[in-house]
Amino acid sequence: MRSPLFAAAAFVALATVSADVKERTTSGAASAVQPARSAPDPQKEERLKWFREAKYGLFIHWGLYAVPAGEWNGKRSLGLGEWIMNRSHIPVGDYQKLAAQFNPVKYNAEEWVRLAKDAGMKYIVITSKHHDGFAMFKSKASAYNIVDATPFKRDILKELADACARQGMRLGFYYSQSQDWHEPNGAGNIWDFGPDDKKDYDQYLRSKAEPQVRELLTGYGPVALIWFDTPRMMTGDRAQRFAGIVRSLQPNTLIDGRLGTEGDYRSTGDNVIPHEVSGDAWEVPATINHTWGYRKDDTDWKSPGQIAFKLIDIVSKGGNYLLNVGPMADGVIPQPSQDILRTVGRWLQVNGEAVYGAGPTPFGDELGEPSNRGRKDVRGDLLVYPQMQWRVTTKPGKLYFTLFDEPRASFALPRMQNAVKRAYRLADGAPVEVKTENGRPVLIIERPIFDPMATVIVVEVEGTKVQPIG
Numbered sequence: 001m002r003s004p005l006f007a008a009a010a011f012v013a014l015a016t017v018s019a020d021v022k023e024r025t026t027s028g029a030a031s032a033v034q035p036a037r038s039a040p041d042p043q044k045e046e047r048l049k050w051f052r053e054a055k056y057g058l059f060i061h062w063g064l065y066a067v068p069a070g071e072w073n074g075k076r077s078l079g080l081g082e083w084i085m086n087r088s089h090i091p092v093g094d095y096q097k098l099a100a101q102f103n104p105v106k107y108n109a110e111e112w113v114r115l116a117k118d119a120g121m122k123y124i125v126i127t128s129k130h131h132d133g134f135a136m137f138k139s140k141a142s143a144y145n146i147v148d149a150t151p152f153k154r155d156i157l158k159e160l161a162d163a164c165a166r167q168g169m170r171l172g173f174y175y176s177q178s179q180d181w182h183e184p185n186g187a188g189n190i191w192d193f194g195p196d197d198k199k200d201y202d203q204y205l206r207s208k209a210e211p212q213v214r215e216l217l218t219g220y221g222p223v224a225l226i227w228f229d230t231p232r233m234m235t236g237d238r239a240q241r242f243a244g245i246v247r248s249l250q251p252n253t254l255i256d257g258r259l260g261t262e263g264d265y266r267s268t269g270d271n272v273i274p275h276e277v278s279g280d281a282w283e284v285p286a287t288i289n290h291t292w293g294y295r296k297d298d299t300d301w302k303s304p305g306q307i308a309f310k311l312i313d314i315v316s317k318g319g320n321y322l323l324n325v326g327p328m329a330d331g332v333i334p335q336p337s338q339d340i341l342r343t344v345g346r347w348l349q350v351n352g353e354a355v356y357g358a359g360p361t362p363f364g365d366e367l368g369e370p371s372n373r374g375r376k377d378v379r380g381d382l383l384v385y386p387q388m389q390w391r392v393t394t395k396p397g398k399l400y401f402t403l404f405d406e407p408r409a410s411f412a413l414p415r416m417q418n419a420v421k422r423a424y425r426l427a428d429g430a431p432v433e434v435k436t437e438n439g440r441p442v443l444i445i446e447r448p449i450f451d452p453m454a455t456v457i458v459v460e461v462e463g464t465k466v467q468p469i470g
């Protein structure tokens, strides 16, 4: 049990780190530092409205790398599935032969969108071109694309865009603007083309990356966002050129946090969930197993309960969760991924009020306490022992306590100025008894607990905004 003194220290430390975190780079591999935040921008806030409500999205990493699926020449290639070309230093001439084998006859865009809907996700982001340089859409800028280079010949993105339009799902495109291992002048492929600083990088940007981003914003209807990644060499006006293309073609399209200039929202590092609350718009991109692109040997799936915890944890800190699946080369999303997403989706169907459009915790002590006496690690991150028992999200006049463990005793509410009006279970509306113990309101929670994965108790309070004490 933590002492009140330590709790106070934790609060200060957590508050301190948030200021630092805002300033530092957020991409897993990015070297560009996030620019300082500028003055509030009403247009940006308008663009962000849906994003701030949405909270939960489906990330899809799909490309030629689904064919080798983590194995090259009969040997396992360790690491992320979509990095196989880089990890195994596969020459362009060999890797591009995968295109002739890419024939995902079981691909069904309507089913994918249906899955995202069943999962309770409010937007989809799919790789239009990953670092390997292969475009999953018809492109005039490069013949290395799904229509011109594969036996499949169907424009995967167009089919997905049409299905999203039909089913009312927002769609965004991941686009690797900097790394392109297929192009002599793209960043990243040093095994075929030598060091990046000897390349005519702007030639690559002008002839492929910029035209392709233009294509994505003209041929596929309204684009919810462009998800740029690893902003290597995005110096000078390069990042701004991409921003200009996006803003001029579709002013409502969001730009993520990894372009290399200020985007509309902040991206955390891959699979990094911050320890503290932030009112900025931000998003955690994360894997459902360990890889983004399909690997046949990675079956270490997160459980539905783990996914539900991460979602609520992120929402209680003010962010969005962009959870990835890696479809196989035949066009099927691995069945375990589908089952996990649908299980969380069923929970959200009952408990979504605590998630969609919900605000962060007004408290914060429940998130955890600093380890290592509050010292930071080499990246400037505070090491924290997270508390995993419960999280809280908010709407005006309401607190949603999501309990992940069966409380062993009555549940003392965090101290606040607001009086408690009543409490009830979100799933079925059953009232929850509120008592006063030692001058504090406590919830008497029935055991066994209603939903062992996660039970939401709504606490209605006086006033719209909760004022914590201490």
Ligand code: H79
Pocket: 028, 029, 061, 079, 080, 082, 083, 086, 229, 230, 270, 285, 292
């Ligand atoms: O698209 C997903 C990743 O492929 C991409 N971001 C997410 C959303 C990403 N790009 N770079 N990184 C993540 C950082 C990659 C680091 C590593 Fe590696 C790749 C570690 C192992 C393989 C580079 C190559 C560093 C060591 C070997």
